Amino acid sequence: MAVPKTMKAVVLRGRLKVNTEEVPAPEIRDPRDVIIKVSLAGLCGSDLHQYRGEEPYGFVMGHEVVGEIVETGSAVKKFKIGDKVLSSFCTSCGECSNCQAGWTARCPIGTVPGQPSIAGAQAEYFRLPLADSTLFPVPDDIPAELMLLMADILPTGFSVAMNARMLSGKIETKGVAVVIGCGPVGLCAITSATTMYETVFATDLYIPRLEAAKRHGAIALPLADLEEELSKRTDGQGADAVLEVVGHPSAMVTAMKLARPCGVISSCGVHSREIGLDGEMLYDKNLRLQFGRCSVRTYYPYALEILRQNQELFSTFIEHKVSLDQAQEYYTLFEQNKIAKTVFVP
Amino acid sequence: MAVPKTMKAVVLRGRLKVNTEEVPAPEIRDPRDVIIKVSLAGLCGSDLHQYRGEEPYGFVMGHEVVGEIVETGSAVKKFKIGDKVLSSFCTSCGECSNCQAGWTARCPIGTVPGQPSIAGAQAEYFRLPLADSTLFPVPDDIPAELMLLMADILPTGFSVAMNARMLSGKIETKGVAVVIGCGPVGLCAITSATTMYETVFATDLYIPRLEAAKRHGAIALPLADLEEELSKRTDGQGADAVLEVVGHPSAMVTAMKLARPCGVISSCGVHSREIGLDGEMLYDKNLRLQFGRCSVRTYYPYALEILRQNQELFSTFIEHKVSLDQAQEYYTLFEQNKIAKTVFVP
Structure with missing residues (x-):
């Protein structure tokens, strides 16, 4: 599956303003990167911090993603093209002393995609750094839609x-x-x-x-x-x-x-x-x-068990599945507390 | 040893003002009380909160005490007249759920003596409530002066x-x-x-x-x-x-x-x-x-071990042993950070 030259993506364009635009598709930049064809990209409460904020604009939003790997960097060992994967909302190297201590959310080279320095996942394709130590396989017994909840929330x-x-x-x-x-x-x-x-x-x-x-x-x-x-x-x-x-x-x-x-x-x-x-x-x-951000990798197995045992409860959790073109409408509703969990389906 | 009718005590009389006065000596008020003849009464950093404060005045200061029991209430079982004892700076009942959980500093009926509702220990005699669950025996191998450090600091x-x-x-x-x-x-x-x-x-x-x-x-x-x-x-x-x-x-x-x-x-x-x-x-x-106040009873055995192993280091810890009559002078010096640990010897 070749990655096209351009793709549709949700770009932050100002305070309370997102545009769905045609932008260049991502490419592998580091041997530890993968390119993911996005199946589902969540709209998360923490997206609102940027959406309401005054940060520099012009980047692709989103840090919750389930999708399929379509390209791998040369150093990626644990995943291959065609794998269905879920990404932790923040990347981590797995090797530094913080990662080894279980504090993967504070890996010095980790990032949360969807900010000026790294494009997010509310798009057709998404470049994920540090793939081996950031991705999880999507298990057979849990629907992709539920697995999206494992990225962050x-x-x-x-x-x-x-x-x-x-x-x-x-x-x-x-x-x-x-x-x-x-x-x-x-x-x-x-x-x-x-x-x-x-x-x-x-x-x-x-x-x-x-x-x-x-x-x-x-x-x-x-x-x-x-x-x-x-x-x-x-x-x-x-x-x-x-x-x-x-x-x-x-x-x-x-x-x-x-x-x-x-x-x-x-x-x-x-x-x-x-x-x-x-x-x-x-x-x-x-x-x-x-205080602080969740180190997803550390809590992952326990949280997955909560999900597994409560699949029916969580099956109604995602209220809205909408296209990338509807981003502005659903960002607005979400920001106003009018809707619960929403997911983009590129 | 009969307790006299009156005694010398350090009384807070205003902001930055203590008097050494002749006041009524304490009496047993509750079966769990003891009366202690004070050998040593510490001047503690936390005394300064009241000394610098605007609380109602007119009470005896101090919550660090080593002394000898001279009267016991009828319910006191673990201690007897003549025992050399050290008191935790805050009293605790030993029976409530907080005490049982090790949070003796937050016993609902516990108090810190040396405040408007309960006279303190910078005096010749001192009434201690809840004696069985607040006092510790002074061991033979550690000087009384060092044991005073076990009351609080x-x-x-x-x-x-x-x-x-x-x-x-x-x-x-x-x-x-x-x-x-x-x-x-x-x-x-x-x-x-x-x-x-x-x-x-x-x-x-x-x-x-x-x-x-x-x-x-x-x-x-x-x-x-x-x-x-x-x-x-x-x-x-x-x-x-x-x-x-x-x-x-x-x-x-x-x-x-x-x-x-x-x-x-x-x-x-x-x-x-x-x-x-x-x-x-x-x-x-x-x-x-x-945050918060130390539950002395919970940490006591470990802290005592630190003291036991560092007796020489702590032997120079108390810089000044002075009479109750010198209270104003030493409160002033202590409040101005000019002296370290000071103890009153009634």
Whole structure:
């Protein structure tokens, strides 16, 4: 399958503005690259950071991809042309000390495609660097559409729950967790958290999202009601773990309020502003906190198991499958919280 | 030994103002109380929070005490009159779920003596509540003066290092730690950290303190030099662990700067203000943080071992042994960072 000279792609052209354009198709640039013919490219909550931002424009968006390898660099050993693959949303070398420690999201030469320095996957073809240590094979027993969730949001949702558990130093399925934010990652966090905590609450400022949160296993309530119910169920102590999946300072302030003394706050929200935290509360509650991006490779096998065991639940997860030509329309709806998970089918 | 009707005590009388006064001696109020004849009462960095503060005045200061039991409440079972004891700086019941989980510093009925609701130990006599689950016997092989360090600062210094290790999920003696703050607790943190990390750096805005930090085992440098040296030794990555022993927002900002990606920040500083943290850095570095007060009972046996193995080092730790009548003078010097550890001998 020869790669054509040009292809259709979703290009960021300004604040809240994407164009579907004909652009040059990618070529192998490094022996560790592969070219993927994109089957599905997700629209992810973190795409909105760039979509809403003021970064330099003019690059192809997207970092969630399932597709088929159509070209391989000379150093690629674990994958071959024709393989159906899924890519982690961030590339990693697999060899540096960070990768060896399991911190693949912080590989010094890793990147997240879909930014000025590296074209993304919302396109017909996609160049993926460091293929051997970034790709996963698509297994036979899980539909490609579900596998797309494994690129970012399901491992991220799993990791925010698992990190809470590891922070607390406990592994019994016990206690009360609260998930703040019921978007796609939040729902993945909820399903994951139900395997680790006895009770999982969830909340979101956008009330229609609470229905999906209930389907995923949470006691989903508006914040004021949740505070009351949480207090009732914990003798006024608060949650053992709060999972922050929003990435806004106000969500962290809420998290601190909901956490019990000696509780933990695990955050996977993409923070970009200053977060003003109440120092007295941090001290008086002896809080532990974790921030940051999910190292997909490290959490992958566990997150895949969550997906495998919840295929029916997640089968309705992708609400919209649309063409690249509909990018602006669906970016707009997604940015306005009007739709849940959307996928482009080139 | 009968307790007299009145006694000498150090009473907080206003901002930066303590008086040595004749006050009523304490009496048993609860069956779990004991009355201790004070041999040594420490002046602790955290006393300065009240000394500098605007809280209601008029109470006896101090929460570090070694002494002899002279009266026991009817429910006290583990200790008897005549026992030489050391008290944890915060009382705990030993029975609630927090105490059982090892979070004795957050026992709902626990308190830190030396505040409006409970008189402190800088006095001739001291009433200690919840004696059975708050006191420790003074062992024969360690001088009382050294044992005083076990009331707060040595367990606190140990815990800030141990918590960093637990946050990181690693227990090998490896990697680089930085201690921010070289006051008494900082020195305890340094000695503890040298048993857990290959290299321990330390810094303090008050340069004369760096000498003591060196004696305790750190590479102690002014901040700018430390940043350079740390960067050189870690390929620009930063410290695996930063121990924050100051309790000021600026120390947390420095800690975040010094930590490596996926590093940990362990704080035992008593924070009371809003801490403005760079959300982008928290996310981009995948940081883990821990705050709060040391649960002395939980860390006690380990911290005692650090003391036992470093008796000579700590033997010069208490710089000044003074009478209660000299309280104002030594509070002033201590508040101005002019002296290190001081102890009152009633």
